[in-house]
Amino acid sequence: MSDSPGENAQPPVVVWAVSPGDPPFRMVQVHGNIVGTARNMADVIVLARRAGVKNVDLEDPAVVRWVKGGMYTWDF
Template sequence: MTNDAQEAFHPAPIVVLGVVPGDPPYRLVEINGEVAGPAYNMLDVIRLARQAGLTHLDLDDPAVVRWVGGGKYKWAP
């Protein structure tokens, strides 16, 4: 990988992982590489991001949020 490619890659600060089965099911949220906590819906993702000091929260922007294992409407296994 060249330096140009390394400089161009900027991972999303918020990563919402796949659904964890449970009662109720949830998704773990990572912010800047650290586990921030569970989210049971999109509002929890916003709450966790704000608690971490993030203010730009466009949930549709892949530069801000990466949805793993389903998009922002996937909250059940």
């Protein structure tokens, strides 16, 4: 067991499961607040940067948590 702060911390960006829409979308949460909807990976980056995340590495689980589908899941 480690005493490192942040070892079990939530990543700053959470991208929620695909929601129905035309086109389908995913809600984006940054630091616990919903900041908007994304229809693709570029939208996630824009929303995260606007909310203050400087280095948005979509492949880094310490930065982004993808819920019910990875970064390539944008449809049902």
